[in-house]
Amino acid sequence: MMKKGPLLYFSTAILAVSIFTGEGSAVQAEPSTAASFTDTTGHWAESSIVAAVQKGYVSGYPEGTFQPEKTVSRSEFIAMLIRSLGQTPDTGAASPWYTPYVKAATESGYYVAGDFSSGNWSSSLSRQELARIAVRVIGKTAKDNTEYMYMATSNGVLSGTGNGALNVTGTTTRAQTVTVIERISRILQGETLPVDSLAVGNAQKAMNAPKDPWGRAVRTTNLPKNxxxxxxxxxxxxxxxxxxxxxxxxxxxxxxxxxxxxxxxxxxxxxxxxxxxxxxxxxxxxxxxxxxxxxxxxxxxxxxxxxxxxxxxxxxxxxxxxxxxxxxxxxxxxxxxxxxxxxxxxxxxxxxxxxxxxxxxxxxxxxxxxxxxxxxxxxxxxxxxxxxxxxxxxxxxxxxxxxxxxxxxxxxxxxxxxxxxxxxxxxxxxxxxxxxx
Structure with a gap:
């Protein structure tokens, strides 16, 4: 039976966990720890990668890498998130493979139909899409994309990509994904996280700015020549x-x-x-x-x-x-x-x-x-x-x-x-x- 809600249950055993590719096939990774990966030592997200692998909701690739800079698809993120929250949907005969995870995310209120700009679950996950779902998981909500980004940054779930840049259309890497999931788990355990004040300021500015049909901030200064x-x-x-x-x-x-x-x-x-x-x-x-x-x-x-x-x-x-x-x-x-x-x-x-x-x-x-x-x-x-x-x-x-x-x-x-x-x-x-x- 599937466990519902943000229950922080993690398997501490290091198991061979299926990593799903953008094509939807499962690649079975060998049992491994983050310490054995050839591409994570000294990486900025090394501690999050270690924690994520130890908790069993993600693992590496068969050749002994984690590929921290590889982009994550929408379906891969939803699967990692649901596994990290201790939910165990039956994936036995599912087609496509991610269907039970999407169903679990929908039933829990984390994913809402129309969250993504298209229905393509193999598309790369954007930072805006990540923010929207992450905010719901920590028990909050917002009225539009810019407010979701403000809630994500002001609660310490997301930081800027440099000098507080929000980069809302930017894609999300495996390293960034596990870092956000680890931050979510800390918030759900009652911890208050530090925030990127520049990112919060930029998010607040965008939230109060005029919007386009997609709810994105429109600027009226420093305009291009054309x-x-x-x-x-x-x-x-x-x-x-x-x-x-x-x-x-x-x-x-x-x-x-x-x-x-x-x-x-x-x-x-x-x-x-x-x-x-x-x-x-x-x-x-x-x-x-x-x-x-x-x-x-x-x-x-x-x-x-x-x-x-x-x-x-x-x-x-x-x-x-x-x-x-x-x-x-x-x-x-x-x-x-x-x-x-x-x-x-x-x-x-x-x-x-x-x-x-x-x-x-x-x-x-x-x-x-x-x-x-x-x-x-x-x-x-x-x-x-x-x-x-x-x-x-x-x-x-x-x-x-x-x-x-x-x-x-x-x-x-x-x-x-x-x-x-x-x-x-x-x-x-x-x-x-x-x-x-």
């Missing part, structure tokens, strides 16, 4: 993202004329529809969750078919070409990880090019034999010749990068959800990419 091109300017994105060069710059033919987001939000009924925008966003983000996260040890045909399902198949390469890339990943021993968030208030359109939706992304390349076709992106091999990116040279192994790019999306189905075009690339002449410090 602020008039957008329906509003969000606190969470820098001016650099807004000021990217537009597609087809300098081309005067009418068919290439770009309609700005401000114009589309006044005239395009699909852009005006919040639920429609969530579908566009969910599809593109699911595509890039797959594209940016590859591992020669686990990639397979399901990865290829899933990636292909998010493409506009009218103008895309065939599935067999995606399968060729899978074979190359295995042969070249490629390991890379990353995440991408698309912003529905930054959509452009032209008759020739279709829709372009602006994105914020990050990635790192961990392993490969030959520096070629690391990602299934048509412009990756030419990025060193790109004037805008050439100063970076080859992307260094293990180095995190972040940037902004416009993603081509379109569809040949009347009224269908625009999917990622075969022409989409993170490495276009307009893209901006930086090293993370």
């Amino acid at each position: 602020a008039k091109d957008f329906p509003y300017i969000l606190e969470e994105y820098p001016n650099e993202m807004y000021e990217l060069e537009l597609p087809f710059k300098g081309i005067t033919e009418p068919a290439f004329k770009i309609s700005t987001p401000a114009e589309l939000y006044k005239t395009d009924t699909r852009i005006q529809d919040k639920k429609e925008m969530e579908k566009w966003k969910g599809n593109a983000e699911a595509y890039y969750k797959l594209l940016l996260n590859v591992d020669y040890r686990t990639i397979n045909g399901k990865w290829a078919t899933d990636l292909y399902s998010h493409k506009n198949q009218w103008n895309s390469v065939g599935l067999e070409e995606v399968m060729t890339y899978v074979k190359w990943v295995k042969k070249n021993k490629i390991v890379a990880e990353g995440s991408l968030v698309v912003e529905p208030s930054m959509i452009f359109h032209s008759k020739i090019g279709g829709y372009f939706i602006r994105s914020k992304f990050s990635f790192r390349i961990k392993e490969y034999n030959e520096y070629k076709d690391i990602f299934d992106d048509l412009l990756f091999n030419s990025h060193q010749k790109n004037d805008n990116l050439s100063s970076l040279g080859k992307f260094q192994k293990g180095q995190w990068y972040y940037g902004y790019s416009d993603i081509d999306i379109n569809t040949n189905i009347q009224g269908g959800i625009p999917r990622v075009s075969n022409l989409a690339s993170l490495f276009t002449l307009r893209s901006v990419i930086h090293k993370k410090n």
Whole structure:
């Protein structure tokens, strides 16, 4: 029988615990302790990782790593959270595997339908989504996203990502996830946690600021040069993202004329529809969750078919070409990880090019034999010749990068959800990419 409520019961035995991948399959890890991991010694979250493994709600990977910087999906977080609270749903014949955990979270009031911008449980968990659920678990609630973030920071559940930055659309790593879960357990035991005062101040400012349709803070000062091109300017994105060069710059033919987001939000009924925008966003983000996260040890045909399902198949390469890339990943021993968030208030359109939706992304390349076709992106091999990116040279192994790019999306189905075009690339002449410090 499943135990309900925030009962702090943990198994102290170190057991082989299933770790769920973004593809929904279970990878059985060997019994291990955090001390045996090859990638956690000296890590900022080492103590939280030790505690989490000792309590039995998470473990490492078969090769002896914990992969603390690997992004966590929504389903993985819910499963870890429910296990950490001592709830034991029957997962015997569940499909998808995470269904019993979602049911437990729903019955306990931690998860509410509509919490996520799309229904894709394999999408990376954002900090905003993490805050919303964590606040409910500690017995509090809020009226919108900004108040949830304020409650999370003011109760010590979340800290800023540097100088109090909230980074609400940023993804969540395994290290961050177990740290938050450990903080939740301390709060539920009656402990008062220290807070990041800068983050609390930023959260309070955002809570009191004007909001967009998604409840996100809109800023009215320090605006980008082209602020008039957008329906509003969000606190969470820098001016650099807004000021990217537009597609087809300098081309005067009418068919290439770009309609700005401000114009589309006044005239395009699909852009005006919040639920429609969530579908566009969910599809593109699911595509890039797959594209940016590859591992020669686990990639397979399901990865290829899933990636292909998010493409506009009218103008895309065939599935067999995606399968060729899978074979190359295995042969070249490629390991890379990353995440991408698309912003529905930054959509452009032209008759020739279709829709372009602006994105914020990050990635790192961990392993490969030959520096070629690391990602299934048509412009990756030419990025060193790109004037805008050439100063970076080859992307260094293990180095995190972040940037902004416009993603081509379109569809040949009347009224269908625009999917990622075969022409989409993170490495276009307009893209901006930086090293993370």
